[in-house]
Amino acid sequence: MNSFTFTQAPAVDAAVQESVAHDGAAYIGGGTNLIDLMKENVARPTHLIGLKKLGLDAIETLPDGGLRLGALATNADTAWHPEVEKRYPLLSQAILAGASPQLRNMATDGGNLMQRTRCYYFYDLATPCNKREPGSGCSAIGGYNRIHAILGTSEQCIATHPSDMCVALAALEATVRVSGPHGERTIPFEDFHRLPGTTPHLDNTLMPGELITGLDLPAQGFEKHFSYLKLRDRTSYAFALVSVAAALELDGNTITAARLALGGVAHKPWRDQAAEALLVGQPATVDTFRRAAAKVVEGAQGYGSNDFKIELARRAIVRALKQAAEMNQELDSNAFLNSNP
Amino acid sequence: MSQTIATPPSIHLDTDYIGKPTSRVDGPAKVAGTAKYAAEFNVPNLLYGYVVSSPIAKGKITRIDAAPVLALPGVRQVFSHENVPHLAFLDRSYKDDVAPGGSPFRPLHDAEIKFSQQPVALVVADTFELARYAASILHIEYEEAAHETELARHIDDAYEPGRGKTGYKPPKSRGNFGRGWEQGVAHMEARYSHHAQHHNPMENFATTVEWLGDKKLKIYDKTQGAFNSQQYLTKIFGLSKDQARVISKYTGGGFGSGLRPQYQLFLAVMAALELERSVRVSLTRQQMFSFGHRPETLQHVAMATNPDGSLAGINHFAVAETSQFEDFTENVVGWSGMLYDCKNVKLGYRLAKLDVFTPLDMRAPGAASGSIALEIAMDEMAYAAGLDPLEFRLRNYSDFDQAEKLPYSSKNLRACYHEGAAKFGWERRSPEPGSMRDDNLLVGWGMGGGIWDASKQPAQVLASLDADGHLTVSSGTNEIGTGTYTIMTQIAAESMGLPLEAVTFILGDTTLPESPLQGGSWTAASVGTAVQEACTALGEELLKQAKKMDHPAFKDAKIDDVQFANGQLRLRSDATQAVVLRDLVQASGEPKIEAKNSKLPGLIGMVKPPKYSMHAHNAVFVEVKVDPDLMTVHVTRVVNAVAAGRIINPKTARSQVLGSVVWGISSALMEESVMDHRFGRFMNHSLAEYHVPVNADIHDIDVIFVHEEDAAVNPLGIKGLGEVGLLGVAAAVANAIYHATGKRVRDLPITIDKLL
The missing domain is CATH 3.30.390.50 (CO dehydrogenase flavoprotein, C-terminal domain)
Structure with missing residues (x-):
């Protein structure tokens, strides 16, 4: 782990400005994956921007009958939220299938989207990995790839996205709300994560400095089946x-x-x-x-x-x-x- | 759970602690967090060392550029082969108590890389975080050489190892297997394999060295043997025993990983001596995959049976990995010549040298690996012979150790079979694979079992009674979570007729009387016997004091005429003739009265040829439920019946066996260290990816301790429980999966991909 500076951002705009102002800055929510990556020297951010003061942890019904999950709502609070349990039990079930109670108590909904692959080679600096170090090669191809991808792979990368929650969000057609240097925008869930192609180091379609602020679920929750x-x-x-x-x-x-x-x-x-x-x-x-x-x-x-x-x-x-x-x-x-x- | 505890004549049962379920005396300290582990001693002015590990499996270091790291404020030193001090030269100085034959690994000795994750440098800094960061930017260049890590490619160069390691018995064949095979009417022959496993105790390896000046060190080490660590250090660094005091009061799991001194001990002591400062070195979880492990084995078993179902021949061959520098040996196949009655037994065991760290004893070393092959093969043979697997084992029951040609001191495996089967409901099993169902799930019932040595080592114990009547019993053994503190307290309380609260057992310090390594399932028998002996010796001292006090009742009393009960010394013939123990101490004018057991370490056990073969046994019955479409497996029930002599504490003993069963399930279904041979490196080096069961994987486990009296093993009748419970569990799961699905998987762990 390298040494880094830390700021607790007071507001979304300020967080985004901090991010733009620092090369190598990273947002940190629950930190359940980022800290691991830093310990392994896979991620070496020079500046961490804490998000806990932003609020953004509410879960509230939308006028169209949908539900908004604040990006900083924890996975645990989301899974056990009465509206989620009642109307989007698929999402509850998916969240509870992942990690452990301790991790879900820390992990945030926005952070869940941002977690990185658990490919063995990505985590081990002794081995080549295009996702970690573009152009170095993919060790999983021709290696130990029992946990790796079978769909949408490329010659550069066969890593998987590890989330359970995101699988439910994809099925439920969630929308990702983001704020960035150029204002706010929404990203349909299917367009949020990327396939590896020739740029496996990019996991998603966020632009530099963009911050997830919430997830919108449409009214249709498939709660019966x-x-x-x-x-x-x-x-x-x-x-x-x-x-x-x-x-x-x-x-x-x-x-x-x-x-x-x-x-x-x-x-x-x-x-x-x-x-x-x-x-x-x-x-x-x-x-x-x-x-x-x-x-x-x-x-x-x-x-x-x-x-x-x-x-x-x-x-x-x-x-x-x-x-x-x-x-x-x-x-x-x-x-x-x-x-x- | 049921157990029957026999009472030996030598124990007075007035207080009655032996054989009673007793909660851990160290439980409150562990729960409250006051029990401190090696990395938790925050001595003043501590420096922190962080180990840099080799990314390559073989080759040499060509350049280390330490200057930029040393320029960081707060970095004290970068140790590598370039500046490590001149230390002991001979291999024997680096040999610990259980070192196998060969040339032990010397940390930072030279530029050569012998295995992936080899420690190549130690960065020492004012904080752990700084040391870790500095280690991450230390620039080291390597020249890579071709490595060999794949056992399957080296079966042909495997060789028969010499005796080398303590406890290794080269397997002995007997009779004529070829003839037995030819005469047999039913046959089985198959290959079995399992992969490397790493111990992964919860507590990572760590050493905190407190510098007391003038090369005097207080060393808090994670180990299963404080004395082993001490003798290793004294030889390498030329320290006196007084200078190298090793302390290990609590060990957060061992499983064999702490039997040999690990490299962080060497590094922490070396750095402390060089810098003349207190130093701590702790390993990361990833680095816990950098040293000894249960070696991968490839095995072959062939068996034949006579028309009556008796075994006509057994052939068991195993090849195991070892390092390039040591011959790690374990008894993998020898058990196959003992567990069942058979005239014609052919056994073979070979090693292949690979570019890995030397393997290391891991819970039931050898037997756990061998019993996978033997006990699946027994199931296959039972099916080939058309016999129920339990009936087949009963028909081949052996009351005599045919390998050593000795009778067993006791062997109640038959009771394990009967009581285990009854508890499990084995008689309701329908033999045909796939024939049992629970709703939509396939149900499979399988069994297995095993045999393990009942050993005893010399140990010394001091028993000391103070003027308040408190008994302190001490010995430099270790507590690795097995319940040593508790059972020694029970034995001492029982022996001296004191309540548990009036007894304290102290361990884990080289200033205490010497004890052997905590391993081999021998601690209860070895130290327990010594505790009893020391208490007897203390009793004699107390009787002498009573005589000095002119107490008429004790004037002519011999030790056999008295007993210790309710905090008193009293006459057996007249319990009213009694003197309070603390009064004896007070009257002596001394602060305490104390005694040691008389047997010096190293003197016993080598005198006479053995009269008996001494072993513990078990039988395991397992139920699995398998989803026939998804092939997910759940182990829904396990009954493990154990014959291990007298059970001192049924509560901690049961925990031992529960842990064994969980590990057996783990071996059967999930646990393996996966090597990518292109890198010669274990890739799943974290607890996220090195899978062991979670609570949700574990269902009903029944532990039965069958009645077994054994006066020959030791006066307390203890055989040891640390390992026997693991045997046969993995095979029983595999056999149950076969029974459920008709699929015979011989390569463990049986993950979902092997069943689809």
């Missing part, structure tokens, strides 16, 4: 080998709306709208789910030790969709009976 299925090497405190956020709306047994996003398989939360389209209008059957699953892994590529993820993803998608469809079935049939006296 959802599943976050996380497959990993142990039951807690392990990153996903494959995770699936599945959300459905059903009319009887017909799917009227579907969302499908995967974690642990790509450089970003992997939402597949083509697969979603295959679900809509179809009966909620295992055959339908299998077709969607096949679509998702159509272009998947294994790199040796992660070959198994292709089959695992296929099976996990089917299971997650099935779990989502089977939720509240009794409730639905009652509703159906009530509306057809």
Whole structure:
């Protein structure tokens, strides 16, 4: 860890100005990933800008019926927030599938988007890594890549984005609110994280100095039919080998709306709208789910030790969709009976 | 949980602590945080050393540019091979109590790199943070050489090691395996493997050296043997024992990692002597993957059975990794010639030299690895012979150690099988793989077991009674979390008829009477026996004092005529004839009355040939539930039945076995140090990626201690529990997975990718 200076920013504008004014500045929320990266000398910021005085930790209903998560709301407060639990249980479930209670108490919602890959080689300065040091090579290709990506990879990088929360946010079509030197803007969640391509050192589409201030969830929360299925090497405190956020709306047994996003398989939360389209209008059957699953892994590529993820993803998608469809079935049939006296 | 505790004649049961579940006497200190570990002694004017680790696995250092680092205010020194002081020359000076054959690693000795993460420099600064930063910018150039770290590529150059290491017994074949194989009517043959594992105790290795002037050091070390660290230091640095006092009151987990002095001890002491200052060196979690580990093994087992299900032949061969500079040996295959009755046994064990640090004993060294292959093979053989795995083991039960040609001093493995199976409900098992279900989940039941040495080492103990009637018992052994403080307190309280609160056991200091390393499952037996002996000796002193006091009742009394109970010395024949212990001390005019046990370290155990084979055994029964689509595995139930002689403290003993079971599950399903052979480097070097079970992975575990009396092992009848509980657990999980799924995975850990 290098030596650095620290400022507690009093307001968003001031934070952004601090960031612009210092080369090598970094914002710090909960610090649950950044401090680790600094200890390993993977991140060497010269100036840290603390955000805890900004407020931005409210969770509030929006006029359009959606919900705004302040960037500084903790993962724990978000997961256990009554509105989130009631209306976006998929998000609650995804957050609680990640990290540990201690980490979730510290980690912020904005910071969750900014966490970096857990690729072994990214963390170890003794090995080449294009994400850490552009142009040095990708050690995971041809190496130990059991936890690595099978979708959207490039010859430069096969790292995955490690978040669970972001997989749910992708499925729920959240919007990222940011402030920067040129004012405020919003970024659709799908456009926030990047694929590695030839610039794997860039994880997302934030411009220099931009700060996440909040996340907006649309009104549609898929609270009746959802599943976050996380497959990993142990039951807690392990990153996903494959995770699936599945959300459905059903009319009887017909799917009227579907969302499908995967974690642990790509450089970003992997939402597949083509697969979603295959679900809509179809009966909620295992055959339908299998077709969607096949679509998702159509272009998947294994790199040796992660070959198994292709089959695992296929099976996990089917299971997650099935779990989502089977939720509240009794409730639905009652509703159906009530509306057809 | 059930256990039966026998009462030996030598123990008076008035206070009754032995065999009773007793909470840890050191528990409050640990919970309150007053128990201090090696890196927590904040001595005045402390400097901090940070280790720089090699990024390459083999080659040499060609240049170190320390000047920019030394220019940083607050950096005191950069130690490397370029400026390390001239120290002891001979290899033997660097050998610790359990050093294997070969030439021990000498930190910062020369420019040569022998393994990845080798310590190449120590940066010493006024703060830890500065030392860490300075270490991160220290410029070192290397010339890389080709390294070899892949065991599978070196099976052909593997060789049979010499005796070298303490406790290693070259495996002995017997009979004619080839003939047994030919005569057999059912056969199995398979290859098994598991990968390296690192101990990863919660407490990282650290040493705090307090400089007391004139080369006098007080050394707080993380170790499983304070005396081992001390003798290592005295030989290398030419220090007297008085100059190198080593203290280790609490150890946050050992599992074998602290059996050998780790390099931070050398570095901290070297820096303290050179700078004449107090110095602390602590390793990072990543650096905890830079030294000894459970070696990877590749194993081959073949078995055949006769028509009656008896074993016609066993062939077990293992090849294990070692470093280029030492022959690390462990007993991997020898157990296969002991656990079951078989005339024709062929065993082989070889080592292959790789560019890695020397492996190190890790909980049940050798046996844990060997039992994976043996106990999965037994399951495969049972299926091939058409027998239930438990019935198959019972048909091949051995009451005699065929390897050493000795009877067992006691062996109640049969009770482990029966009580374990009954508790588990084994008789309800349907043999066909995939035949048992729980709703949508596949259910599998598997079993395994093992055997481990019941050892005893010489130990010295001082028992001291003060004028307040408080008994202090001391010995320089270690507490690695096993419950040593507690059981020694129990044994002493029992022996002297005092309440637990009136007894304090002190350990972990080289100024105390000498004890062996805390390892090999021998501490309870070794130190426990010595505590009992010292208390007996103290009792004799107290009786002498009673005689001096002209107490008529004790005038002609011999030690066997008296007993110690309720804080009194009293006649066995008439308990009303009694004298209070503290009155004896007060009457003596001395502040305390004390006695040591008489046996000096090093003298016993080498005298007579053994009459018995002394071992502990266990049998493990495991239930797994497997999702048939996703192939996720949950170990839902484990019953571990252990025959380990007398159990001094069923509470801490149960904890020992629970920990073993968890580790067995870990070995079976998740734990491995993954080497990228292109870099010769372990890549998952953090607790985020080196997976061990979390609470949510662990479900019902039942521990049974079966009745086993053994007067031959030691007067207390203790066999030791540190390792035996681990045996057979991983194999039982693998066997249960086979039973659930029909998939036989022989390469551990059995991760999801191997089952899909």
